[in-house]
Amino acid sequence: MGAYLAAGVLGLAVGRFLSGLIHAALQEAPLGGAMRRLPGCGCRAGLWDRLPLVWWIRNRGGCRRGGHTVDAVYPVVELLTGGLFAAAVFFVGLVWSLPAYLWFVSVTASLGFIDFRRRLIPNRILLPGTAAGIVLLAAGAVLDDRLGDLPEALSSGLGYFLVLLAMNVLARGAIGMGDVKLAFMLGVFAGYDRWETAVTAGIGAFALAGAASVLLLVFRLRSRTDFIPFGPFMVAAAWTAAAWSLASGTGLP
Ligand SMILES: [Zn+2]
Incomplete structure (x- = not known):
């Protein structure tokens, strides 16, 4: 119980940093000083x-x-980051790859929200976020004696990346290059458990986005020609697939 509480509190604190980071990214402002500004308007933040x-x-x-x-x-x-950190402790467990997963949910939550608001996945968060995530996962794999699972994780990421890249080329505009690059990190972390989980993450993203589009059309919140960002669905599906896989011991539901 103590571990969940500690993770939840840590997640809230990291979440405050992320909300500042997201605000800066949305404003196309420098990413430094995320704590010194109020998220949402950028006014100077007091100590509290x-x-x-x-x-x-x-x-x-x-x-x-x-x-x-x-x-x-x-x-x-x-709030979400606090919940995600506690969930990561529950699903991943107290192992050496846990920091990599905490990093993974932090980066992907930020990118999901930025894409949701701006329909854009900024490289200056995505690229260093992916690189550091893979270094942390590799370090965790060495310490957890799971080095043998790394090739499967990296190929899962590459597979998800290539599938979306093919879609980007074939169906111009439907899948952006930001989504294609994001797929690599999502595939790696989903596929670290087993490659089937990355497949579930990919199929899940299309299922979720499809269901959301239908609902938005039915309730007339969006018109047929409106663009719906795909990144948040990719992120939500990867989290769910990874949690499902880790909890059930099978990659496919
Ligand atoms: Zn203000």
Whole structure:
């Protein structure tokens, strides 16, 4: 229980950093100083504003300093990161690859939210995020004596990457290059358990995006020609597939 609590609190704190990072990425501002600014408007953060959710409650869901309204996405990011960290402890366990998974959910949560808001996956987070994630996973694999699982993980990432790349070439515009590059990291972390999990992650992304498009059309929230970002569905499907695989011991549901 203590481990979940510790992971949840750590996740909230990391989430505060991520909400600042996401805000900077959405503004195309420098990524440094994520803690020194209020997420959502960029005003200078006081000492208490560096605490997750506290800044949001203190400013009553807005920004008292400048009278700005704050996108509700930011407190959601912080709560979600707390939940994801606790879930990672539950599904991955207290092993050496856990830091890699905490990194993975942090990077992919940020990219999912940025894509959701801006329909864009910034390289300056995606590329270093992927590189560091793979280094952490490799280090975890060495310490957990699972070095033999790394080739399968990397080929899963490459497979997911190539499938989306083919779709990008064949169906222009439907799948962006950001999604193609994101697929590599998602495939690696899903496929570290077994390659079938990466397949489930890919199929799941299309199933989720398809279901969401139908719902949005039925409820007339989007028109047929509106573009729906694919990244958030890829991320959600990869998390779910990995959790399912780790919990059930089978790659396919
Ligand atoms: Zn403000």
